[in-house]
Amino acid sequence: MVGTISTYIAFNGNTTEALKHWQEVFGGELNLLTYGQLTLEGMPFDPPADALAHGVLTLDNGGLISGSDSFEGEMLVKDTAYSMLYNAESVEDGRARIDKIVAAGGEEAMKFEQAPWGGFFGQVFDKFGVMWNISSD
Structure with a gap:
C-alpha cells in the first residue's frame, strides 16, 4: 500500500454541516458516523449521541476530507496558516x-x-x- 495524505478537520459541533456543504460544492460520496451509532464503553468522555464521531467525504477525483466534532469549546478556524x-x-x-x-x-x-x-x-x-x-x- 502506498502512503497518502488527506485532510482531517474538527469543528465545534457542526462538522457534519461542513462536510455536507463541501459535498455540495465538490461532489463525492459522504459517509457519517455519530457517537450514537457506536458502543461507547471505555470512552474517556461522554459525547452527545448526535455528535459526529467520524465523517469521510470521498471526492470523485479520489481525494478525501475527513472530520469529527470537537468538544474543547470555541475554536478559531479562520486563519491563513493552513488551507x-x-x-x-x-x-x-x-x-x-x-x-x-x-x-x-x-x-x-x-x-x-x-x-x-x-x-x-x-x-x-x-x-x-x-x-x-x-x-x-
Whole structure:
C-alpha cells in the first residue's frame, strides 16, 4: 500500500454541516458516523449521541476530507496558516467552485486569475472560515 495524505478537520459541533456543504460544492460520496451509532464503553468522555464521531467525504477525483466534532469549546478556524487546495479540472471549473462557495456565504480573498507560474489561482474562505486555494492549469 502506498502512503497518502488527506485532510482531517474538527469543528465545534457542526462538522457534519461542513462536510455536507463541501459535498455540495465538490461532489463525492459522504459517509457519517455519530457517537450514537457506536458502543461507547471505555470512552474517556461522554459525547452527545448526535455528535459526529467520524465523517469521510470521498471526492470523485479520489481525494478525501475527513472530520469529527470537537468538544474543547470555541475554536478559531479562520486563519491563513493552513488551507485546503483544490486542483480544478479547468478554469471554468475553478470559477464555478469559487462561485458556489461565495453563494453559500463564503468570501473571496484573492481573485481567481492568471498566476505568475502560468495557471490560474485564487483563494476563498468558506462559511466555516476554511480557506480554499483553487488552482487550475
